Amino acid sequence: xxxxxxxxxxxxxxxxxxxxxxxxxxxxxxxxxxxxxxxxxxxxxxxxxxxxxxxxxxxxxxxxxxxxxxxxxxxxxxxxxxxxxxxxxxxxxxxxxxxxxxxxxxxxxxxxxxxxxxxxxxxxxxxxxxxxxxxxxxxxxxxxxxxxxxxxxxxxxxxxxxxxxxxxxxxxxxxxxxxxxxxxxxxxxxxxxxxxxxxxx
Amino acid sequence: xxxxxxxxxxxxxxxxxxxxxxxxxxxxxxxxxxxxxxxxxxxxxxxxxxxxxxxxxxxxxxxxxxxxxxxxxxxxxxxxxxxxxxxxxxxxxxxxxxxxxxxxxxxxxxxxxxxxxxxxxxxxxxxxxxxxxxxxxxxxxxxxxxxxxxxxxxxxxxxxxxxxxxxxxxxxxxxxxxxxxxxxxxxxxxxxxxxxxxxxx
DNA sequence: ACGCTAACTGCACTCGGTGCGGTTTTGCAA
DNA sequence: TTGCAAAACCGCACCGAGTGCAGTTAGCGT
Numbered sequence: 001x002x003x004x005x006x007x008x009x010x011x012x013x014x015x016x017x018x019x020x021x022x023x024x025x026x027x028x029x030x031x032x033x034x035x036x037x038x039x040x041x042x043x044x045x046x047x048x049x050x051x052x053x054x055x056x057x058x059x060x061x062x063x064x065x066x067x068x069x070x071x072x073x074x075x076x077x078x079x080x081x082x083x084x085x086x087x088x089x090x091x092x093x094x095x096x097x098x099x100x101x102x103x104x105x106x107x108x109x110x111x112x113x114x115x116x117x118x119x120x121x122x123x124x125x126x127x128x129x130x131x132x133x134x135x136x137x138x139x140x141x142x143x144x145x146x147x148x149x150x151x152x153x154x155x156x157x158x159x160x161x162x163x164x165x166x167x168x169x170x171x172x173x174x175x176x177x178x179x180x181x182x183x184x185x186x187x188x189x190x191x192x193x194x195x196x197x198x199x200x201x
Numbered sequence: 202x203x204x205x206x207x208x209x210x211x212x213x214x215x216x217x218x219x220x221x222x223x224x225x226x227x228x229x230x231x232x233x234x235x236x237x238x239x240x241x242x243x244x245x246x247x248x249x250x251x252x253x254x255x256x257x258x259x260x261x262x263x264x265x266x267x268x269x270x271x272x273x274x275x276x277x278x279x280x281x282x283x284x285x286x287x288x289x290x291x292x293x294x295x296x297x298x299x300x301x302x303x304x305x306x307x308x309x310x311x312x313x314x315x316x317x318x319x320x321x322x323x324x325x326x327x328x329x330x331x332x333x334x335x336x337x338x339x340x341x342x343x344x345x346x347x348x349x350x351x352x353x354x355x356x357x358x359x360x361x362x363x364x365x366x367x368x369x370x371x372x373x374x375x376x377x378x379x380x381x382x383x384x385x386x387x388x389x390x391x392x393x394x395x396x397x398x399x400x401x402x
Numbered sequence: 403a404c405g406c407t408a409a410c411t412g413c414a415c416t417c418g419g420t421g422c423g424g425t426t427t428t429g430c431a432a
Numbered sequence: 433t434t435g436c437a438a439a440a441c442c443g444c445a446c447c448g449a450g451t452g453c454a455g456t457t458a459g460c461g462t
Contacts, residue, residue: 002428002429003428003429004427004428004429004439004440007428007440008440032416032417032418033417033418033419034417042441042442043441043442043443044442044443045420045441045442045443045444046440046441046442048418048419048420049440049441052419053418053419054417054418054419116325117321119325119328120318120321120322120324120325121321123321123324123325123328124317124320124321124324127320127324130364131364131367131368134364134368147368148365148368148369148388148389148392149365149392151364151365151367151368152361152362152364152365152389152392152393153361153396154364155360155361155362155363155364155365155393156357156358156360156361156364156393156397157357157360158360159356159357159358159359159360159361159363159364160353160354160356160357160360161353161356162356162360163331163332163335163352163353163355163356163357163360164349164352164353164356166332166352167332167335167348167349167352168349187349188349188353191349191350191353192353192356192357195354196357203459203460204459204460205408205409205458205459205460208459209409233447233448233449234448234449234450235448243410243411244410244411244412245411245412246410246411246412246413246451247409247410247411249449249450249451250409250410253450254449254450255448255449255450
């Protein structure tokens with residue numbers, strides 16, 4: 001990795017951290033891109049060579065997650081069926097790695113509820129990720145699934161968990177508490193997939 | 202209905218039609234709100250008292266559809282279970298009524314593929330509609346479903362059909378042809394829900 | 403016919419985002 | 433080490449979406 005690339009990665013990280021700080025303090029819409037860029041010590045214009053839009057500051061490593069999930073699908077065990085592999089892949093996508101990603105996750109959750117444009121961007125990213133995973137799932141199980149079947153299955157899983165999670169999070173008083181959120185996610189996965197796994201045996 | 206309301210409805214309709222014309226001719230992003238407003242003979246500023254954003258011109262009657270679906274849930278037959286009622290409700294949401302809505306549907310489909318902001322807004326509307334339907338579904342079947350279960354079920358249905366439809370539409374050469382699209386929708390519903398309905402018997 | 407209210411509209415403004423062109427930095431090779 | 437091409441940086445001018453405000457117009461009930 002060249003010096004150029006490392007510097008670029010550092011600046012990118014600085015942008016995300018600066019944005020997290022400002023967003024926490026001022027909210028999403030009240031923070032301008034100029035402020036974020038200034039806090040990371042780059043010109044306003046240069047910001048757009050790092051992120052295509054303001055909302056993407058909240059989803060900085062979405063493609064890495066998807067890539068990890070795809071890899072998990074490729075490295076499936078011999079005994080696993082499509083449902084098990086898919087479930088494990090989705091679990092990987094939903095994981096928080098470092099603590100910055102934890103901070104970001106909390107902000108993301110908050111702004112997905114508060115700011116329409118963030119919710120829109122989030123759904124779009126989820127949709128694209130889902131499609132990518134479905135493609136690889138179909139490739140991994142050519143005998144059991146075709147493209148359409150894999151997409152339907154992935155859509156059903158993701159849709160069910162997302163919708164269940166949304167309802168559960170309405171009842172959470174402090175969305176900033178990672179424990180409550182984590183618990184809600186587990187309940188959502190369990191509740192959403194119970195009927196499917198039950199008849200699957 | 203007062204004259205005021207009728208005039209307002211006429212203007213709203215004129216906006217949608219003008220937008221449809223301009224969008225067909227110039228594309229979505231190349232058409233400015235000022236142009237649409239001028240074509241409907243209102244001031245640019247006034248546009249925003251009819252639609253909150255440019256994208257909403259492509260989803261002019263989404264709340265009516267949802268309302269119709271909710272009503273269909275309320276008027277369910279005695280022998281129907283949650284799955285049948287939900288399927289019928291979703292069928293209602295997806296219907297095209299007049300021919301203007303047919304034109305709009307084609308444009309919508311095109312721009313959902315081409316323009317990220319339109320895709321984002323569309324997903325957001327779908328998400329909200331899904332939540333509303335789930336709420337009423339839970340209310341209609343208090344013994345079989347709670348809020349979370351209804352949301353999971355609705356999310357699974359909608360997610361499966363949407364994802365399957367997306368894959369199927371990739372293979373359609375002329376997205377402007379309503380027959381091909383309609384056929385794809387039917388296949389998508391069938392394929393997406395087959396495993397569910399099969400084990401449901 | 404008369405006031406009251408809702409709708410219409412122009413104006414000024416902010417912010418997100420892009421294209422362009424010039425300057426600085428970096429990687430690499432002679 | 434020096435030189436050079438590419439890549440990154442950045443200011444500038446610009447556009448369109450969207451909002452707040454204030455003044456005018458038009459419909460509605462009395």
